[in-house]
Amino acid sequence: MKILSLSAFLLSLKLSLVGVVFSLHISKKAEREINKVFEIDNATFVQTLDQDIPGIDKDRLYTIFDQGNALGFAYVGEASSQTDTFEYLVVFDTNFAVKKAKVLVYREDYGSEIGSKRWLKQFLDKTPNDRFAYRQNIAAISGATISVKSMTNAMNNLMISLASWQNNGKPNKS
């Protein structure tokens, strides 16, 4: 697999999530969270894609490594809240099952309830074959409708994009 064969070289460069798209603040938060999810200290990251695919920028999807072993994937997305945007992190295992969904940065008060750990748990263990629909299989939060719908749609679109990518033969699951 191309990614893994490159990994030793890339690891030596100690690439981190500091990309062009995210501020240092966000990437540090994301790194901390990813380390926590896998109970490791120094996850390293390699861009999973060498070019954008429909629905996913190459700058937003990373393969997570610990000491040369691929542990999973991390996606950092952005979605709309009422008057602003927020960043979220989705951590997947190597089979693209969700291990963690977290709101990294939320910039306004209105709708900030979606950061609730309890609410985000609804996405756990879901895979690209799952679909999410507001009020159907994803609970509403009264008073945070705009952000709840926005996060639900973002997660749904992410799964659709990942599924179509997988169906085109990628990634090569190892």
Place this chain on the structure above:
Amino acid sequence: MNFQNSAMRQLSNLENSENRITLGGYGEINFNGYDGKPNEIDVQRLVLLFAYKFDDRTQFVTEVEYEHVKEVYVEQAFVNYNITDNLNARAGLMLVPMGIINEYHEGPTYNGVERPSLDGKVIPTTWREIGFGIAGRSNELSFRYQLYAMNGFVSFNEDYVLRGSDGLRKGRQKGAESVNSDINFAAKIEYYGLPNIRFGLAAYSGKTQTTDLDNAATQVGLTMLGADYRYTKGRFSSRGQWVKTSLRDVAAYNTAGNKDLGSTMGGYYIEGAYNLLPLTNRQRLDIFVRYEDFDTHKKTDGGMMANPAYHRKETTVGFSYHLAPGVVFKGDYQSKKTAASDDVVGQLNFGVGFFF
């Protein structure tokens, strides 16, 4: 704008992140059909929202409101400074966190053409005051908090203004050249850690404001407590609210001003709604029923007889047809009675509301 996929939306958002100004708005245009008096058609409110982001931590939010076309108010105007993920400092003209509607009052967010009457006579929506304080949340514990020091209702502004029929409503200062003699405190905590339901508990405490600092009879003390819930599961939704206001030194105030202010006011409403359309539809057609029971003369002081006409019982039955997220067409019938007689007064309402 319609985005074909998340990436397009995200890219658009990335571009917009340079765009520091947000515009929004909401409003309601209503028809009220009365028994025995002329009907009314009104642009009840049209509110324009502006937000400006100075940097990632510092934001200014304001809502400019036109009521009945010709009255202009500033409904909110505050600066929010984000200190940490869990803590914001705020100052300016802010909504008082009490009950549901005072903070969440955009037409598509509630059922009924008119706001619940409890949110008018007891919680005088839209209730806003100038002050400062902190607000924030905990993602771990799924709760949100607000704590503000604020200006309060005016009870005497060259004349006595509070009265029995609607309690504190005439005392709202709306941030316009407001009289300040005493500081008041408002707090609310909300818990949303259980699936589908959200609870709120609010408290407000202090003293009314007066222009006659030497006359103690021009002021009353007050404590307001509120509890509310909102539940949504599948096609069913429900909400309810309870509020109780206790006033002090009311007898002296009523005597000095020849007023009939009650010393305890309060009540509740409870509402259930069911969406007739499948959840997969983009549109929603909620039918609902709401029952309200509240009294602005729950208790009176100084030997004053409670006025049974101030004890209202209202039932509202109707529908909210959500044409698109953010646009609603509403219709309902209200039957209102008081403890003073068995007569029921009917009212038919239709309205359109929007929020973007």
